[in-house]
Structures are given as C-alpha cells and as structure tokens.
Amino acid sequence: MTWLTWRQLRFPLVSVYAALAVVTALLAGTRLVGGQDPGDGEFWYSAGLFAVNGLPALLAVFWGVPMITRELEAGTHNLVWNQSVTRTRWLAVKLGIGVPAAALTAGLLSLVVTWWADPVDTSAVPERVGNFGRLMTPVVFAARGIAPVGYAAFAFVLGIAVAILLRRTVTAMAVTLVVYAAVQLAVPLAVRPHLLPPVGETVAITEANIAGIRAEEGGRGAPEALTVLAPAGAWVLTNETVDANGAVVRPLPAVVGDCLPPAAEDPRDLDLDRIHACFARLSDHGYRQHLTYQPASRFWPLQWVELALFLVLSAPVTWFCFGRLRRLS
Amino acid sequence: MTVLRARGLGKKYRRRWALTGCDLDLPAGHVTGLVGPNGAGKSTLLGLAAGMVEPSSGTIEVCGDVPGSGPAQLAKVGFVAQHTPVYANLTVAEHLRLGAHLNPGWDDALARDRIARIGLDPALPAGKLSGGQRAQLALTLGIAKRPELLLLDEPVASLDPVARREFLRDLMESVAEHGLSVVMSSHLIGDLERVCDHLVVLVDARVRITGEVEHLLATHRRLTGPRRDVDTLPADQHVVSVSHTDRQTTVLVRTEAPVLDPSWDVGELDLEDLLLAYMSNPGTGRPPLEVVR
Numbered sequence: 001m002t003w004l005t006w007r008q009l010r011f012p013l014v015s016v017y018a019a020l021a022v023v024t025a026l027l028a029g030t031r032l033v034g035g036q037d038p039g040d041g042e043f044w045y046s047a048g049l050f051a052v053n054g055l056p057a058l059l060a061v062f063w064g065v066p067m068i069t070r071e072l073e074a075g076t077h078n079l080v081w082n083q084s085v086t087r088t089r090w091l092a093v094k095l096g097i098g099v100p101a102a103a104l105t106a107g108l109l110s111l112v113v114t115w116w117a118d119p120v121d122t123s124a125v126p127e128r129v130g131n132f133g134r135l136m137t138p139v140v141f142a143a144r145g146i147a148p149v150g151y152a153a154f155a156f157v158l159g160i161a162v163a164i165l166l167r168r169t170v171t172a173m174a175v176t177l178v179v180y181a182a183v184q185l186a187v188p189l190a191v192r193p194h195l196l197p198p199v200g201e202t203v204a205i206t207e208a209n210i211a212g213i214r215a216e217e218g219g220r221g222a223p224e225a226l227t228v229l230a231p232a233g234a235w236v237l238t239n240e241t242v243d244a245n246g247a248v249v250r251p252l253p254a255v256v257g258d259c260l261p262p263a264a265e266d267p268r269d270l271d272l273d274r275i276h277a278c279f280a281r282l283s284d285h286g287y288r289q290h291l292t293y294q295p296a297s298r299f300w301p302l303q304w305v306e307l308a309l310f311l312v313l314s315a316p317v318t319w320f321c322f323g324r325l326r327r328l329s
Numbered sequence: 330m331t332v333l334r335a336r337g338l339g340k341k342y343r344r345r346w347a348l349t350g351c352d353l354d355l356p357a358g359h360v361t362g363l364v365g366p367n368g369a370g371k372s373t374l375l376g377l378a379a380g381m382v383e384p385s386s387g388t389i390e391v392c393g394d395v396p397g398s399g400p401a402q403l404a405k406v407g408f409v410a411q412h413t414p415v416y417a418n419l420t421v422a423e424h425l426r427l428g429a430h431l432n433p434g435w436d437d438a439l440a441r442d443r444i445a446r447i448g449l450d451p452a453l454p455a456g457k458l459s460g461g462q463r464a465q466l467a468l469t470l471g472i473a474k475r476p477e478l479l480l481l482d483e484p485v486a487s488l489d490p491v492a493r494r495e496f497l498r499d500l501m502e503s504v505a506e507h508g509l510s511v512v513m514s515s516h517l518i519g520d521l522e523r524v525c526d527h528l529v530v531l532v533d534a535r536v537r538i539t540g541e542v543e544h545l546l547a548t549h550r551r552l553t554g555p556r557r558d559v560d561t562l563p564a565d566q567h568v569v570s571v572s573h574t575d576r577q578t579t580v581l582v583r584t585e586a587p588v589l590d591p592s593w594d595v596g597e598l599d600l601e602d603l604l605l606a607y608m609s610n611p612g613t614g615r616p617p618l619e620v621v622r
Contacts (some may be wrong), residue, residue, distance in 0.1 A: 003430050007423065074417065078410035082379060083431035083474065084403045114458065195542075329382045 001085050001093040008096060008159025012063055015107055023051065023109065027116040045120060048113035052143035055109055056155035057180050059102040061173045067094050069169040077328075087325050091160075095318065099156050106152030114144045132239050135299050136235035145303040150310030155180050157317045163322050189308075193237050195305045198292045201244065202230060205282050207275055211239075213256065223252050228289045233296030245284025254280055291326035332357040332478050332510040333378055337387030340373050347373040351387065355512060355527065357477075361456050362525035362542075363514035366426060366608050369531040372411055375480045378512065379408035393476050404433055407476035411483050413467035417456030421449050424466055425473075432474045442472035442500070444480040448494070460487040468496060472503055479503075481513035485520060493517075497524050518601045530607045537607050538583075542600065549603050552580045552593040563590075570610040581606045 027048065032041045070079040081087050114121075121135045121144070122125055135144060141149070163172040203209065205228060215223040227239040241249045255278065294302065331354045338351040348370035355361050362372045376515070377389050380397020389396060393406040397526040415424060417566035421444060429435045433540055444451060449458070449464045455466060464487045479500075485493040501524055503509045512529075515521055519527070526544060530537040538545070556578045559571050573579075581587075581598070588595045598606075 001431060004427055007419065075410060075414035076416050077414060078381065078408070079416070079470070080427075080431070081381060081397075082406070082408040082410075082471075083428065084433055085398050085431050086400055086403065088395075089400075101609065169342050327383065329376060 001087060002097070004080070005093050005097050009063065009067070009101070009222055013101060016063075020105065020109060020112075023110045026280060027112055031116050032119045041211050045117060048117060049139060049143045050111050051167065053139065053184075055106050056102070056148060056151040057177055059105060059152055060155035060159035060176050061103060063098060065172045065176055066169055068110050068163035068320060069172055070158055070261075071168060072163075072167045072328075073169060084212055088322060091321060091325055095160065095321070098160070099153050099314075102152040103149045104246055106148040107146065107231045108110070110145065110148040112145065117144070124147060124295065134233050134235075134296070136294060136296055136302075137138070137236075141192075141235075141299070141302070142188070143186070145300070147303050147306040147310070150307040150314075151184070154183075154284065154310040154314045154317070157314045157321065158183075161317050163323070164321055164328060165227070167328075170276045183313075187306075192302065192306065193281045195295070195302060195309065196294065196298055198237050199234075199292070200292045202240075202246075202288050202290045205287060206240070206279050207303040209289075215216075223256055225250060226252060226256065226289070228291065230291055230293050234293040236291065236293045238290065238292045239291055243289045248290075248291075249287065253282075253287065255285070278311070330357040331355060331387035333512065334390045335377075335504060336389075338377065338389050339376075339385055340370075340377060340382055341385040341474070342576040344386075346534050347375070348531075349386075349521050351536050353529065353539060355510070355529075357510045358504070358508050358510040359527045359530060360423070360500070360513070360525045361527040362523065363512060363516075363529050363531065364516075365487055365520075365531035365537075365605050370534045371531055372482050374484050374529075374531065375408065375512065375514060378408075379406055379480050381408065381410075383409075398613050404474070405472040405477045407474045407479040409467050409479075409481050409484055411486075413464040413484070415455040415458075415463050418454055419471060420454050421458075421466060422451035423578065424455060424470060425451075426471055429472045430471055434475040435474045436475050439475075440469055441473070443469045446495075461489055461492055464602055465492065465496070472499065473474040475507065478510045478512065481511065483516070485512055485515065485517065493520065500524065518604055522600045528604075530604065532608060545603060546598060546600065549581065549598045550588055551596040551598055551602070552582060552588060552590075552595045553596065554578060554590075557592075558568070570606040 004257045005091060027044065029214065030041065031046045038291065077087075080090060121140070135141065142151070154177070157170070159176045161167075162179065166175060168171040207225070209228045211227045211229045213223045213226040230236045241252055243249050333353060333355040334352050336417040338353075340347045342369075342492075351370075351374065361489075363374065373382060378391050378396055379386055380391075380395070380403070392402070394402045396406065397403065416427075419427065425437070425440050427445065428440060429437055431511040442467075447462070449462055449466065449467075455463060457467065464484065468484055471481070485496060487495060496575070498518060502601050504511060513523075513525075522542075527540070527544050528542055529539045554571055554577070556576050559568050559578070559580050560579070562568065562582065562612060563584075565586055566584040566588070567582060569581040571578065571580050580593075581602075
C-alpha cells in the first residue's frame with residue numbers, strides 16, 4: 001500500500017520539492033544584508049508572505065483532494081479496495097504519507113522565508129521596517145515559524161474529508177479552499193487573541209505616547225477616537241479611551257479637539273503650551289487610554305500554541321474521514 | 330458448502346430499492362451466472378458480496394464471514410467491477426507489483442503467464458491499453474489474487490470473441506484446479522450456457538428464480554394447445570409466461586411433476602428461452618386472458 005501511495009504521489013511530490021528548491025535559491029540570492037535599503041526586498045517580502053500563507057491550501061487542493069477523488073472518479077477504488085487491504089488501511093497510508101509530506105513542505109518553506117525575512121522582522125527601528133508588517137500582525141505571524149506546519153496538516157486532512165464527502169474533484173477543491181479560508185480568517189479574528197491571555201494596561205494620554213487621532217470627515221467637532229503607542233512589535237487588540245469609571249468613551253470629549261494643532265499650521269509655530277495644557281486637562285477629567293495586546297515576546301509561545309491548536313483541530317476531521325469511509329462505495 | 334448466503338438482503342439508494350428481500354444460498358466450487366435486465370440489481374448484489382456496498386436490510390455472508398470485514402476476508406473474495414477499472418498512469422508491470430504487494434496469496438507466475446499469453450506489454454501504461462486489454466489486466470489481477478470466490482461484473486463485455494472464450498477457459502481451469510467459486514453477471518447467454526452450472530435471475534430488484542441450470546431446464550416446460558384460460562392449470566404448475574394467438578395458447582410453466590393434460594403439446598426449453606421468459610415477465614401473478622379479436 002505504501003508503494004502504491006508513493007507511486008501515485010511521486011510526481012506531485014517531486015514537482016513541489018523542485019519548486020521549493022528554486023524558491024530557496026531565489027530567496028538566498030535576494031536576502032537583505034545590513035545597511036541595504038529595505039525597499040529593495042519588498043517584492044520578495046510580499047512574495048514570501050503570499051507563498052507561506054497559500055501553500056497549505058494549495059497542498060490540500062492539489063495533493064489531498066485528488067488523492068481521493070481521482071480514485072473515485074476513475075473507479076479504481078473498486079480495484080484497490082478489493083485487494084487484501086482494508087479501506088481503513090488504504091486511507092491510513094494515504095494520510096500517513098500525505099500529512100507529513102504536506103507538513104514538512106510547509107515547514108521547510110516557512111523556515112526559508114523566516115530566515116530570509118529575519119533581518120526585516122527583527123529590525124528594531126520602526127522606520128527600517130517601512131511598508132513591512134510586524135511579526136505579530138496576523139498575516140506575517142501565519143507566514144513565519146512553525147505555525148504553517150499545523151496549517152498544512154489541518155488543510156490536508158480537511159481536503160481529504162471534503163473529498164470523501166463530495167467525491168468530485170473540482171467541487172471538493174473549491175469547498176476545501178472556502179472552508180480553509182474561513183478557518184484562517186476566524187482564527188486570527190476570534191481565537192488567536194485569546195490563546196494566551198492578552199496583556200491589559202491603562203495609561204495616561206500624553207503628547208509623548210499619542211499615536212493618532214481619528215476625526216470625522218471634515219468635522220470640526222470632537223474627534224472619533226485616539227490611539228496611543230503600544231509597546232514595540234506588539235499585536236494590539238484594543239486601544240480605546242476610557243473615562244474615570246473605566247467606561248469606553250466614544251466619541252471623545254470635545255476637549256481633545258484643542259490638542260490638535262490647526263491643520264495648516266507650520267510645525268515650528270506649534271503652541272506647545274496649549275497642547276500640554278490640553279493633555280493635562282484630559283488627565284484631570286480622568287480620561288485614560290486602555291490597551292490590550294499580545295507583546296512581541298509572545299511570538300514563539302503563540303506559534304507553539306497555534307501549531308498545537310491546528311493539530312488538535314485535525315483530529316476530529318481525521319476521525320470524520322475514517323467514519324465516513326465505510327459508507328463510501 | 331455455501332460460499333454466499335443472503336437472508337432478506339436489501340439495498341436502498343435514496344428512495345429506490347436496488348435490491349430487496351434477497352434470499353440466496355450459492356454453492357461453493359461452482360460457476361453461478363447472474364442474469365437480469367439492466368438495473369435489476371446485479372451490480373448491487375455483487376457489490377454487497379464484495380463488501381463494496383453496505384446492506385440496508387438483511388444479512389449477507391460470504392465465505393463464512395461478513396463481506397469486507399478485514400484483510401483475511403478481503404483475501405478470500407476477488408471482485409472485478411464493471412468497466413474493469415485500472416490505474417491509467419501505472420504500467421501493466423506495476424499493476425502486477427500492486428497485486429503482489431497487496432495480496433498475501435498472490436500467484437505471480439500465473440499473473441505473468443497470463444499477461445504474456447494475452448500479449449500485453451508490461452512496460453505499457455494501463456491508460457494506453459484498449460478496453461479489452463484493460464479488462465484482461467483487471468481480470469488477471471482478480472484471478473492471480475487466488476480468491477476462494479471471484480465476483481465478476483460483466484467481465485467479458487468488452488472482450489472480443491476469441492479473448493472471451495480464452496478467458497472463460499482460464500476461469501474454468503481455475504475452478505477445476507483450485508476449487509474456485511465464481512459468481513458472474515453477464516448478458517451473453519451463450520457464455521453463461523458454456524460456463525455456468527448455477528443461475529440467479531434478478532428482475533426488478535428481486536430474485537425471480539435461482540437454481541442449478543440442469544434442474545431449471547428439467548423443471549420448465551412449454552405447453553402449447555388450443556386457446557384457453559391458464560387459471561385452469563393444476564396448482565403445481567407455476568406459470569412463468571403466457572401468450573395467446575387467435576386459436577392457440579402458449580404457456581411456460583415450472584413444474585416438478587410431469588404434465589399429464591393431453592390437450593397440451595409439451596415442449597422442452599433451452600436456457601435462452603427460459604431466461605428471456607423470466608426477464609420479460611417480471612410479475613408473479615398470472616396475466617389475465619385478454620380478448621383478442
């Protein structure tokens with residue numbers, strides 16, 4: 001059975017690993033070194049993000065789904081299930097080869113991309129990062145470290161499960177993509193923030209830590225919201241102004257409007273005293289800024305937890321595959 | 330010894346029963362022909378026996394165990410599905426390797442011998458074979474597995490007459506040498522007549538009749554006589570089909586006893602007449618005598 005499965009997966013496996021070798025060579029040749037303008041690497045940086053984020057889905061769709069549907073569509077399941085091998089073993093071998101192969105491929109690509117992007121990701125100066133995201137931003141987080149291993153394993157068993165359920169290659173491919181994309185949207189939005197309890201703190205609003213003020217379009221009234229600077233590299237979950245009772249204030253009190261320099265004013269003529277007084281008034285009224293975030297130091301713990309989460313998620317999907325297999329004919 | 334035993338066996342696909350109320354005892358060491366119109370449930374019955382399909386009702390036991398219940402059971406039963414599927418991108422030799430890897434009882438000499446005799450190029454991908462050659466490859470896999478029971482779903486449909494005859498001869502050899510039991514469905518009554526000593530006739534998802542070919546032929550008679558209503562026939566004469574002309578009535582009956590009524594002209598049946606009569610008359614009730622003008 002192992003031989004047969006290997007024989008069937010040989011071509012896709014070899015082509016993907018050849019592509020992986022090419023990607024590695026390209027990235028090795030374009031890695032940024034100290035002092036280089038990071039703008040040069042922007043294309044490769046984005047390409048790396050795109051590749052690591054997309055690979056698990058691609059493997060699920062082009063390795064996983066056809067592994068099942070090609071047999072069902074060609075009727076060869078009638079041949080192989082009538083050798084002296086149970087269909088449970090047939091599936092177990094397919095998963096036993098396919099899942100590690102997919103996980104390894106995603107792991108290797110992630111390793112290469114993480115290595116390539118390391119000078120950018122770890123650069124301490126915010127300007128140095130330019131248009132690049134921070135390690136903890138969801139789209140970057142998912143394209144670094146070990147989490148892609150979990151994504152690939154999960155996506156692969158998902159592809160197999162959908163294939164067993166739907167039996168048609170093209171429909172199963174489409175449904176696998178949609179379901180996987182939904183999971184990859186839901187996890188950073190609803191699950192990852194709570195995988196580890198986020199750090200919460202309430203800080204005074206000062207002219208030193210203010211990061212931005214959002215005002216209504218063209219309005220001269222009170223601004224909508226303001227944000228303060230979070231610790232470097234942290235993944236900020238909430239950044240909101242609270243009053244003395246700890247309740248969220250929105251829109252902001254009118255007094256904040258005074259903190260803003262008039263739009264046309266020359267920066268050299270800034271009335272610093274007025275701005276100082278404004279922030280002091282904010283503090284006097286008990287307005288403070290509440291922050292919750294996952295600090296940058298949580299990157300590796302979160303990667304491990306995310307890997308575990310996706311491996312755990314794969315278990316019921318795998319169980320479903322074996323359960324459903326009996327009813328396939 | 331029974332090689333296949335079914336009790337109240339049925340299979341429902343969505344809202345349609347593909348097979349229902351099937352009671353069968355097929356003897357070991359025989360070739361059983363499975364006959365019936367398209368959609369009568371032949372493939373479903375074979376699929377149930379191979380463990381490819383789960384029964385919706387009743388039980389089936391093949392070689393003493395539930396079909397598909399484990400590797401040992403799978404080794405005992407060979408199944409070549411309709412349209413004889415093979416892996417298009419695997420070569421002939423790789424198919425034999427597959428068979429050798431996946432079957433403990435694999436007879437490599439037999440497989441190689443058959444492939445050589447058929448004249449298949451071992452290096453050729455199965456996708457490049459003709460329909461008949463593909464069937465030969467699938468059948469070779471089925472035979473070389475050395476099962477106790479070989480289930481064949483219209484195995485010879487795509488073979489030319491020479492290949493068909495050779496295949497059936499090989500099959501008979503295996504039956505004689507290794508005590509192989511075979512259940513095969515076919516529309517080719519001539520082939521069935523040549524190799525089968527047992528028959529199952531399926532019509533409308535039900536077993537219409539089953540038995541030894543010789544016994545079936547000996548217990549069916551064609552009665553021809555003046556036009557009359559068949560309700561007057563003795564109770565031990567079961568009507569299979571009736572046809573009337575202006576003056577004549579022809580009845581096909583199954584009866585264990587000799588026909589004594591002197592008004593009937595009693596004739597023998599051949600297998601084709603018998604099967605056609607059953608397949609074209611699905612009902613079990615006697616059709617009423619129509620008035621013909």
